[in-house]
Amino acid sequence: MYACRCRPVILPTGTVVITAKERRQTVADGARANDGAAAKQERSGSTRSARLPRDERRAQLLNAALEVFVSNGFHGAAMDEIAETAHVSKPVLYQHFPSKRDLYMALLDSHLAALTELMLSALNSTTDNKERVKAVMRAYYKFIADDDQAHRLVFESDLINDPDVSSRLETFNKTFADAVAHVIAEDTKLPPLEAQLLGRGLAGMAQVSARYWLETDGNLDLDVASDLIYRLAWRGISRFPKES
Known part of the structure; x- marks a missing residue:
């Protein structure tokens, strides 16, 4: 590099002056930093994404x-x-x-929260109990069929027997089944314990049938499959006497 031969310039009082030597050192330091970052990026084989919130x-x-x-x-x-x-x-x-475990648990929590909201929204989408059952079954099938395959993380994890994972799944199952049981108890003369058992049964019917449907490559149309299970569930639950 060559020394700067620029003519001196008079600057206002208080201005910080960087000498040519200091400028050369700054440039050299920056170059080394850039070379180091580039080498590190090349070694990693990846390109960093832009800074995000x-x-x-x-x-x-x-x-x-x-x-x-x-x-x-x-x-x-x-x-x-x-x-x-x-x-x-x-x-x-x-x-x-x-850690990887922290990441996994955060992901599981996120999708269980989304599934819980999906199920409760379907259950509360109408006051017609027949349409409620239909909406719940369809919502479950849509979750299972989603392209992101989040259902595999939720229901088919190789950590399914881990206490932290199983407790989260039980919380979801209980929340969903209890919501169904509450509707059943309000609409029939069944006592709470019997309504809770029916709630678990309906929730399990939705989950197991939807997963089986997907394993068969979804050869049945989603609407046809969910409608079959809805009709099976409704024909059973509608036979119970209504609260007068």
Whole structure:
């Protein structure tokens, strides 16, 4: 590099002056930093994504994690692959989720909350109990059929026997079944314990039949399949006497 031969310039009082030597040092330091970052990026084989607000970054990481966990399961998934799928560095991933387990649990919580809201919304979409049963069955089938395959994370996890996972699933099942039982108890003369059993039965019917339907490659149209189960459920539940 060549020394600067620029003519001196008189600057206002208080202006910080950077000498040519200091400027050269700054440029050199910057170049080394850029070279180091480029080398690190080249070694990682990935390109970092632009800076995002924390909530957006978290959502991006969860989406990437879902893809990897669904494909590989919890034990087969690696944080390196999740970071690569999200186009971020591992340090960025660990800033949001300290461990793979923390990431998995956050993802499970997110999808269980979404499924709970979906089921309760279907249940509360009408005051006609026949239409309620129909709406609930259809909503469950749509969740199972969704392209993101979140149902595999929720119902087919290789951590299904983990106490933290099973307790979360039980919380969802109880919330959903209790909501169904409440409607049944209000509409019939059945005591609460019997209504709760029926609620569990209807919730289980929706889940098991929808998963079986998907395993058969969905050869039956979604509307046809969910309607069959709705009619089966309704013909049973509608036989109970209504509260006068």
